[in-house]
Amino acid sequence: MTITARKASWVLARSAQAAIAAAAVADAFRAAAVRDHYLHRTDVSLHRSGxxxxxxxxxxxxxxxxxxxxxxxxxxxxxxxxxxxxxxSRGWTIGAWFIPVVNFFVPRRFVLDIGRASSASWEPKRDTTLVNLWWGAGITHALLVMAGRVAPGSMAFLVVAEALMIAAAVLLGLVIERITALQSAALGATVPAAPLAQA
Incomplete structure (x- = not known):
């Protein structure tokens, strides 16, 4: 009897990484355009920021x-x-991201749980630190964006917030890479080699 294990999807992982990177870059351009419109209100700046x-x-x-x-x-x-x-559960894995306050704490734990369950090769110190750095950058960015609404024209807020956004995107890309690599190796190890054809 053969056991068929699902392969870790590198195509899905790469697609998510690319989309996250593109969104982070777009956010930097968006923040700069919105600030420009706030400081110099013209039809051109309104159209560009929109x-x-x-x-x-x-x-x-x-x-x-x-x-x-x-x-x-x-x-x-x-x-x-x-x-x-x-x-x-599958529903809670996704739903927790959309519940206010809960989404500041619970999804991080879910990602850690998935990482730990993916392989015995999960390194508690290095891999947990990677997840924590990503989460910290993302949460700090969100808090700065909320604080920046008080002073939308502040260049300091814009630079720090967008630097954190880019850092969070890079770190999330690394988290995706690590978990996918661990699962790929573990799932590959669970698939037995095909039996040799008898002569």
Whole structure:
């Protein structure tokens, strides 16, 4: 009897990484365009900030969808690799991201749980630190964006907030890479070699 294990999806991982990177770059352009319009209100600046903001929304929506699909797939793979692991349900894995306050704490734990269940090669110090750095950069960026609404023309807020956004995107890309690589190696190891044909 052969056991067929699901392969970690590198195509899905790469798509999510690319969309996240594109959304982060678009956010930097959007923030600069919105600041420019705030300081110099013209029809041209309004049109430019509106257009870039629209592109940003589309790219961010795509990045969110691809990331959540990747996360759900990774959770399913982790469940196969570690059936006894305490992992959230598929619905809760995705739903926790959309519940106010809960989404500041719970999704980070879910990503850590999925990573730990993916492979015995998960390194608690290095890999957990990577997840924590990503989460910290993302949360700090969100808080700065909220604080920046008080002073929307502040260049200091813009530079720091967007630097954190780019850092969070890079770190999330590395988190996706690490978990996908661990699952790919673990799932590959669980697939037995095809029997040799008898002469």
């Amino acid at each position: 257009f870039i903001s629209m592109v940003f929304v589309y790219l961010t929506s795509l990045a969110i969808v691809l990331f959540l699909v990747w996360l759900a797939r990774s959770r399913r793979n982790a469940q196969e690799l570690s059936p006894q692991a305490s992992l959230p």
